[in-house]
Amino acid sequence: MAVSSYKSPISFTCRPRLGLRNCLFTPSILHTKQRRNLATTTLVSALPVTVSESSTPPIKSFNKLIELLINRVDLSEAEAEASLDFLLNDTTEALISAFLVLLRAKGETYEEIVGLARAMLKHSVKVEGLVDAVDIVGTGGDGANTVNISTGASILAAACGAKVAKQGNRSSSSACGSADVLEALGVAIDLEPEVSA
Structure with missing residues (x-):
């Protein structure tokens, strides 16, 4: 596909x-x-099927990491994973912004994406009961003023009997985001994971 x-x-x-x-x-x-x-x-x-909480060494100097990105040095998988671990545990919005802007300006590598994905998996909230669900997500913020079709596709798939996990957010660059559409339709979008499945 x-x-x-x-x-x-x-x-x-x-x-x-x-x-x-x-x-x-x-x-x-x-x-x-x-x-x-x-x-x-x-x-x-x-990515490993199970990821140990202590599989990556902690960031010793975030300033050194920022300096590497400023100098356009690629991070290893372990460095990227440890970076996101640090950002998700104990940091400010300014450091998060600096890291993301510098990483994007440098250009992400495959290894960095894998490391970041590993860290995201470790920190993700697991929702029980979605084992056989399909996940539908749109581009979001593509800047092309495209139609939000993923939300409609989610509703259609659910109407056909599929268990659907829809990711989305509020509008940032278009008329409406998935969260805006679902909320307007009366869907409770702010449920805790334990009651959402």
Whole structure:
């Protein structure tokens, strides 16, 4: 299955017999040369099934990390993971902004994305009861003033009997975001994980 959006191609190549953990995610931020190198690798399956809380060394100097990004030095997977661990545990919005802006200005690498994804998995909130759910998410903030079709697709899939986990947020660059649409339809969008499933 391939999915793409205006100005931001994203493709998923799934091998059903191997399960969802073997889907190739190719964001547009990866350069063409990097994409070719990923032909037989997958982002999701590159991540361990279980991640130890102590699998990465802590950040010793966030200032040193910021200096590396200013100098456009690529981070290793472990450094990227430890960076996000630090940002999600004990930091300010200014440091989070500095890290994200500098990482984007430098250009993200495959290794950095894998490390950041590992950290996100460690810090993610697990929602019970969604084992067989499908996840529908749109581009959000694509700057192209596109129609929010993912929310409608979520409603249609649910009406057809699918269990749907819809990700979304409020509008940032368009007329409405998924949260705005669902809230206008009377959906409670601010439920805690333990009552949402």
